[in-house]
Amino acid sequence: MKEASVPVHSGEVMETSTGLDHRKLLIWMFLASECFFFGTLLATYLVYRNKSLVGPFPEEIFDIPVTSVSTFVLLTSSLAMVLALAAIRRGDQRGAKVWLFATAILGLTFLGFQGFEFYEFGNHERVMPCTPGLQVEECLMGATEYPEPYGLTPRTNVFGSTFFTLTGFHGAHVTVGVIWLLSLWIMALRGELPQRENLKVELAGLYWHFVDIVWIVIFTVVYLLGG
Amino acid sequence: MADVVYFYMDPASPQCYRAKQYLIEKGIPFMELNLAEDPAARETYKELGSPPLPVFDIDGKLVSGLNYQRLDEAWVSFALEKGYLREAPPLDEPVSGGELSDVIALAHPGPATIEYVAIAAVLTMVTLLEVGIFYLESLGSALMPILLSLSSLKFVLVVSFYMHLKYDSRLFLSFFAAALLIVVALAVAGMALFRALV
Numbered sequence: 001m002k003e004a005s006v007p008v009h010s011g012e013v014m015e016t017s018t019g020l021d022h023r024k025l026l027i028w029m030f031l032a033s034e035c036f037f038f039g040t041l042l043a044t045y046l047v048y049r050n051k052s053l054v055g056p057f058p059e060e061i062f063d064i065p066v067t068s069v070s071t072f073v074l075l076t077s078s079l080a081m082v083l084a085l086a087a088i089r090r091g092d093q094r095g096a097k098v099w100l101f102a103t104a105i106l107g108l109t110f111l112g113f114q115g116f117e118f119y120e121f122g123n124h125e126r127v128m129p130c131t132p133g134l135q136v137e138e139c140l141m142g143a144t145e146y147p148e149p150y151g152l153t154p155r156t157n158v159f160g161s162t163f164f165t166l167t168g169f170h171g172a173h174v175t176v177g178v179i180w181l182l183s184l185w186i187m188a189l190r191g192e193l194p195q196r197e198n199l200k201v202e203l204a205g206l207y208w209h210f211v212d213i214v215w216i217v218i219f220t221v222v223y224l225l226g227g
Numbered sequence: 228m229a230d231v232v233y234f235y236m237d238p239a240s241p242q243c244y245r246a247k248q249y250l251i252e253k254g255i256p257f258m259e260l261n262l263a264e265d266p267a268a269r270e271t272y273k274e275l276g277s278p279p280l281p282v283f284d285i286d287g288k289l290v291s292g293l294n295y296q297r298l299d300e301a302w303v304s305f306a307l308e309k310g311y312l313r314e315a316p317p318l319d320e321p322v323s324g325g326e327l328s329d330v331i332a333l334a335h336p337g338p339a340t341i342e343y344v345a346i347a348a349v350l351t352m353v354t355l356l357e358v359g360i361f362y363l364e365s366l367g368s369a370l371m372p373i374l375l376s377l378s379s380l381k382f383v384l385v386v387s388f389y390m391h392l393k394y395d396s397r398l399f400l401s402f403f404a405a406a407l408l409i410v411v412a413l414a415v416a417g418m419a420l421f422r423a424l425v
Contacts, residue, residue, distance in 0.1 A: 020311075020396055020398065021254070024399075025398065025399070028398075028399040028402050028403060029402055031402075031403060031406075032402040032403055032405070032406035033406070035403070035406040035407050035410050036406060036409070036410050039406075039407075039410030039411070039413065039414060040410065040413065040414075042414065043410075043413060043414035043417050043418065044417075046414065046417075046418055046423055047417050047418055047421045047423045048423075049423060051423075064358060064361060065358075068354065068358045071354055072351060072354060075347065075350045075351060075354065076347065078347070078350075078385060078389055079343060079344065079346075079347035081389070082343045082389050083340065083343065086340055086343070089252075195252055196248070196251050196252055198252070199254070202391075205389075205390075206390055209385055209386075209389045209390045210390070212385060213381075213382050213385050213386060216378055216381050216382055216385070217378060217382065219378070220357065220374050220375065220377075220378035221375075221378075224357060224358075224361045224374050225370070225371055225374060225375075
């Protein structure tokens, strides 16, 4: 294979057999492995789709408008990420700081939405009619309907298990991404992220965009095609 | 010869220092030939006719002097020929030289800022379209292929432009595409096995 020199830092030159930076090659290999990770979790969800014996079922619990907003937030964060990379590449330190922080904040907002959604799913209720003899407080007080706990947790049914495993791991990946981005932001604030280190931002960006495309697939396959 | 820029330089020259920084910023692989310390490099430089420094030798083609645009063009055409790049990148107005902080990140293959924003707008519109289509009950069984096509479009846009795969080495695409193909095949096989394919 051809030998080539890849500049690492000023004055250092690293030999690689591909002419490509080790770190960039490795991040793509990592993302390939992440395809397997999320692909198998999604496959498991799809195998168990419509096979739950008890509810809640997807169509009873999903709030598509709210999830659409969180999807939009994550897509916007990808834009902020590319703008951060463009800024660091042209030596715009201020722009890099602003957009790195914006990406992290948008990621945190997405996590907020996910937390809210998980909480709502867990505490979901359904309205049930009062039948004669039913020992429920509202019915005994004379009401015709009562709210029955009908929450979704990983233990409720197969849908709950596969859904929370898939989206939970995605949320964990977003969390790691936010920590990564905030670390880069702090480095930038301390003047430790010069233009020549733009690869560090590029690598974080590749991870972040991957997390975004996983959500693109989850949103369509799980939420929109879920019922 | 390796697939790099052979960079003839004099360490005392500010122009050569700027040239080296530029190569590093651009991520252009280079072999530094220090004429002050390397007698063999001096011999080769003399054979080339001792052109004005810095000198960039890209596969036999010489760029003499610090001209960022000519260097970019020479590197890009070489990289395209060798397959390190798959697309000719859009080139903006040339850099005039000067201090490193004035260097504009042109000729780094990829979309311009306004194009990133345009892609984001497309991603938003497609998402709105998907959600709108979701509420159309009349579509019936056509819903799945339509939604899968739209999300595939978003997937390809993010991977090609935001993740830069359209402009980068084919090796990255190979890893990613191979992994995707294998896992999709696995998913379909699993679903068929458990009678989950509709």
